[in-house]
Amino acid sequence: MKNHDIVIIGGGPAGMAAAAAAFDRGVRDVVIIDREEHPGGVLKQCIHNGFGLHKLGRELTGPEYADVYVRMIRERGIKVYSDTMVTSISEDKTVTATSTGGILKIRAKAVVLAMGCRERSRGALNISGTRPAGVYSAGTAQKLINCDGYMVGKRVVILGSGDIGLIMARRMTLQGAKVEAVCEILPYSGGLTRNIVQCLEDYGIPLYLSTTVAEIHGRERLEGVTVAQVDASRTPIESTKRYIPCDTLLLSCGLIPENELTQAAGIDIDRVTGGAVVDQFRQTSREGVFACGNVLQVHDLVDHVSDEAETAGIAAADYVLGKNTDAPCIETRAGEGVRYVLPQRVRLTGDSVSLYLRVREPQSNVRMVVKNGGRVIKTFPRLKVAPGEMEKLEVPVGLTSGDGDSLTVSVEVQK
Amino acid sequence: MVYDILIVGAGVCGGMIARELSKYDLRVCLLEKANDVAAGASKANSGIIHGGYDPEPGTLKQKLNTEGVKLLFEAAEELSVPYLRNGSMVCAFSEYEEEQLRELYSRGISNGVQGLKLLSGDEARALESNLSQSVTLALHVPEAGIICPYKLTIAAVGNAMDNGVTLMRNFEVTSIKHKDGFFGLTSSAGDWVSGKYLINCAGGYSGKIAAMAGDDSIEIIPRAGEYMLLDRSEGKTVSHTIFRAPSKEGKGILVSPTADGNLLLGPTAVRVDTPDSTETTREGLAAVIRSVKESVPTVDLSKVITSFTGVRASHMDGDFIIAQSKLVKNLVNVAAIDSPGLTACAAIARYVTDILDSMGVKLCAKPDWNGKREDTEAFSKLTDEQKDAVIKKDPAYGRIICRCEGITEGEIRHALRKNPPALDMDGVKRRSRSGMGRCQGGFCAPYVMKLIAEEQGIKLEEVTKNGGGSKMLTGRI
Numbered sequence: 001m002k003n004h005d006i007v008i009i010g011g012g013p014a015g016m017a018a019a020a021a022a023f024d025r026g027v028r029d030v031v032i033i034d035r036e037e038h039p040g041g042v043l044k045q046c047i048h049n050g051f052g053l054h055k056l057g058r059e060l061t062g063p064e065y066a067d068v069y070v071r072m073i074r075e076r077g078i079k080v081y082s083d084t085m086v087t088s089i090s091e092d093k094t095v096t097a098t099s100t101g102g103i104l105k106i107r108a109k110a111v112v113l114a115m116g117c118r119e120r121s122r123g124a125l126n127i128s129g130t131r132p133a134g135v136y137s138a139g140t141a142q143k144l145i146n147c148d149g150y151m152v153g154k155r156v157v158i159l160g161s162g163d164i165g166l167i168m169a170r171r172m173t174l175q176g177a178k179v180e181a182v183c184e185i186l187p188y189s190g191g192l193t194r195n196i197v198q199c200l201e202d203y204g205i206p207l208y209l210s211t212t213v214a215e216i217h218g219r220e221r222l223e224g225v226t227v228a229q230v231d232a233s234r235t236p237i238e239s240t241k242r243y244i245p246c247d248t249l250l251l252s253c254g255l256i257p258e259n260e261l262t263q264a265a266g267i268d269i270d271r272v273t274g275g276a277v278v279d280q281f282r283q284t285s286r287e288g289v290f291a292c293g294n295v296l297q298v299h300d301l302v303d304h305v306s307d308e309a310e311t312a313g314i315a316a317a318d319y320v321l322g323k324n325t326d327a328p329c330i331e332t333r334a335g336e337g338v339r340y341v342l343p344q345r346v347r348l349t350g351d352s353v354s355l356y357l358r359v360r361e362p363q364s365n366v367r368m369v370v371k372n373g374g375r376v377i378k379t380f381p382r383l384k385v386a387p388g389e390m391e392k393l394e395v396p397v398g399l400t401s402g403d404g405d406s407l408t409v410s411v412e413v414q415k
Numbered sequence: 416m417v418y419d420i421l422i423v424g425a426g427v428c429g430g431m432i433a434r435e436l437s438k439y440d441l442r443v444c445l446l447e448k449a450n451d452v453a454a455g456a457s458k459a460n461s462g463i464i465h466g467g468y469d470p471e472p473g474t475l476k477q478k479l480n481t482e483g484v485k486l487l488f489e490a491a492e493e494l495s496v497p498y499l500r501n502g503s504m505v506c507a508f509s510e511y512e513e514e515q516l517r518e519l520y521s522r523g524i525s526n527g528v529q530g531l532k533l534l535s536g537d538e539a540r541a542l543e544s545n546l547s548q549s550v551t552l553a554l555h556v557p558e559a560g561i562i563c564p565y566k567l568t569i570a571a572v573g574n575a576m577d578n579g580v581t582l583m584r585n586f587e588v589t590s591i592k593h594k595d596g597f598f599g600l601t602s603s604a605g606d607w608v609s610g611k612y613l614i615n616c617a618g619g620y621s622g623k624i625a626a627m628a629g630d631d632s633i634e635i636i637p638r639a640g641e642y643m644l645l646d647r648s649e650g651k652t653v654s655h656t657i658f659r660a661p662s663k664e665g666k667g668i669l670v671s672p673t674a675d676g677n678l679l680l681g682p683t684a685v686r687v688d689t690p691d692s693t694e695t696t697r698e699g700l701a702a703v704i705r706s707v708k709e710s711v712p713t714v715d716l717s718k719v720i721t722s723f724t725g726v727r728a729s730h731m732d733g734d735f736i737i738a739q740s741k742l743v744k745n746l747v748n749v750a751a752i753d754s755p756g757l758t759a760c761a762a763i764a765r766y767v768t769d770i771l772d773s774m775g776v777k778l779c780a781k782p783d784w785n786g787k788r789e790d791t792e793a794f795s796k797l798t799d800e801q802k803d804a805v806i807k808k809d810p811a812y813g814r815i816i817c818r819c820e821g822i823t824e825g826e827i828r829h830a831l832r833k834n835p836p837a838l839d840m841d842g843v844k845r846r847s848r849s850g851m852g853r854c855q856g857g858f859c860a861p862y863v864m865k866l867i868a869e870e871q872g873i874k875l876e877e878v879t880k881n882g883g884g885s886k887m888l889t890g891r892i
Contacts, residue, residue, distance in 0.1 A: 121855035139857065
């Protein structure tokens with residue numbers, strides 16, 4: 001059994017930023033446990049640019065962005081247990097992990113969960129048809145192409161217009177493949193606008209909205225897919241079915257926070273975000289266990305992951321140093337037009353609190369209204385909101401206490 | 416080499432027969448057209464060990480089901496194949512179905528099934544809290560169980576190979592010549608093999624194989640069954656296998672835990688054109704969902720991790736066809752093995768051996784036969800201390816490749832080496848469970864591909880999903 005002050009689970013952008021922030025806050029005994037050979041997480045395979053504009057003020061590729069944080073943890077002498085996968089976290093914060101050196105057990109004073117997320121698979125989508133080779137989740141294909149140097153196919157259909165799907169449409173095209181179509185079952189794309197422009201429009205790749213892959217064909221390797229428009233209940237419309245020959249189907253249909261470890265540890269999970277229920281310091285329902293990054297909520301931008309991880313890292317350090325708060329809290333609620341609000345609990349301490357949320361559908365000329373009980377405490381006008389772009393609202397904590405017992409955020413159309 | 420016995424088809428029957436015959440001093444060759452064993456119905460069925468209340472008395476199904484349960488549990492023990500005696504419940508929702516259940520109950524009693532009990536809806540719900548309020552009567556079959564059908568097949572073939580049986584994969588029989596007391600079989604790849612006795616275990620294609628040998632008496636009716644498999648987080652939704660009252664087409668759509676801890680829903684029963692019609696359909700999956708919502712309304716369909724279709728090899732008569740051919744000497748047909756074929760497979764293997772005996776095949780027991788197979792999942796069952804000791808000897812057991820199921824590189828390499836070695840992605844998945852979890856290989860596939868290429872000394876571009884043209888990659892960048 002080893003002892004460390006803070007154990008961070010996951011060596012991706014969230015884990016590294018949390019580690020550096022905790023260290024800088026004054027806790028020197030911080031370690032990262034990472035299941036991969038090298039830290040950086042999924043950024044290692046994201047060789048496109050667009051990372052760091054908000055956080056670092058410059059535009060970097062994924063590996064470059066990761067490298068900024070790898071250097072930060074190296075400079076601080078933070079140890080990374082590589083090729084090591086955590087299999088359980090006990091109530092007393094003993095972390096058990098499997099590594100090539102044997103079974104590792106570490107007793108931690110605080111734990112930061114930063115395990116990231118996974119892609120929704122074909123099985124979870126219930127697409128009917130055969131089960132040939134050539135059906136990949138977009139991220140798996142991205143790894144094979146960018147890290148391993150192999151092409152997964154030549155003629156491609158992409159289902160789902162999430163950011164990875166859009167990025168992969170461009171990547172496959174640049175590598176000589178023909179991307180026949182990107183199909184999105186919703187009437188709007190879930191990806192960032194900049195990705196639709198830069199990855200599809202610039203390359204003349206068609207995006208079909210309210211369209212899905214209804215059937216998969218081919219016995220050995222994929223031979224084609226049947227695509228169809230969907231009705232309001234998302235059921236394929238028979239008369240719109242058409243066959244597209246292709247050898248590859250990439251799925252970019254959503255990311256799911258990887259919280260099996262969290263759940264097994266008995267920590268409360270929010271069914272909407274798929275991540276832990278936290279306060280604004282990113283502390284979970286288990287004292288001394290914090291969560292940040294895509295394991296907590298799926299972010300659009302790594303820059304926001306780094307921000308959130310710093311919050312969690314600082315809070316974990318404060319917890320170890322005995323400087324944490326046990327101020328009373330009030331709940332946050334998703335009101336009309338809002339899918340979720342994070343944090344789920346706000347402790348009534350500090351000057352202001354940042355509420356992160358996603359809306360249910362794209363709308364223009366709206367205002368985001370934050371209410372405490374029945375009282376409006378702040379409104380935020382927005383020209384455009386979309387589910388693919390996370391909203392951040394800064395609310396003064398002083399205004400949150402008082403009559404109500406919960407903070408509700410809703411979307412109201414401007415009159 | 417001329418074999419004494421040729422077995423066509425490495426499904427659960429072919430595999431168990433090969434294992435049974437490996438006890439004797441015989442040269443046995445098992446032929447399989449796919450890149451792996453258990454490639455047909457044996458990989459895609461309900462995995463149920465049936466109590467034996469269903470088959471009509473006096474049929475081969477009834478005889479071999481009743482004899483088979485005990486023999487199957489024994490074989491599973493010897494072969495270290497996971498199984499569970501979880502019991503089953505057949506549920507009635509109407510007076511008509513209640514009547515059916517009472518019939519099944521008395522048939523079960525006369526078939527000698529132990530412990531059968533009719534439970535009121537409330538009694539059933541006391542045992543199975545997620546059962547629908549609409550269930551009015553349930554037949555409780557405590558003897559019934561579940562087993563992983565493809566692991567059983569893999570283990571049976573592996574154990575047969577360890578005892579001297581030859582397995583030839585990618586041997587799709589295209590012609591059979593029977594001359595001078597020998598069968599000569601040619602494959603689509605132009606390979607040739609010959610033997611004295613031919614056992615036809617070709618599943619959906621058993622009619623075709625028999626006809627190639629000169630016996631056109633078997634007509635197989637392929638009937639597809641669609642399934643949905645849920646994450647292991649849902650495996651405890653029910654503890655018993657929950658059946659609906661049976662119909663002519665089959666035993667109805669069930670909700671069952673699997674021996675690996677998942678939750679299985681299905682199957683439908685739809686007549687299809689060929690035994691290869693293994694595609695899932697929107698209608699089929701919708702039918703599964705409809706039925707499941709009636710019997711166990713709390714099933715969480717957002718936890719589906721995969722869906723698949725198995726095709727049963729059925730027959731007009733409804734009974735198994737296991738007999739020496741009346742038309743071709745030295746040909747034994749093992750055909751129309753639909754439910755309860757899995758339950759009966761160990762008994763079928765014995766029964767076929769008896770038929771061979773009666774045909775004059777000399778059965779001299781081998782003194783060194785070893786029916787035991789090591790537990791391929793042993794590592795996952797070790798304590799942390801024991802795992803630590805294994806990892807210190809072989810660090811590959813410390814590298815987790817499949818995050819969802821916690822499968823290590825050591826276990827995957829083992830699957831690529833042990834009889835019958837996995838040759839492709841699906842083979843690794845069925846042996847080690849790598850890729851079997853909620854992400855369905857999203858994370859582990861690139862690593863598994865590398866391990867396959869390394870163990871087989873092939874290029875990464877040559878790695879397939881399940882043999883043939885199912886290549887995972889199209890080339891280097």
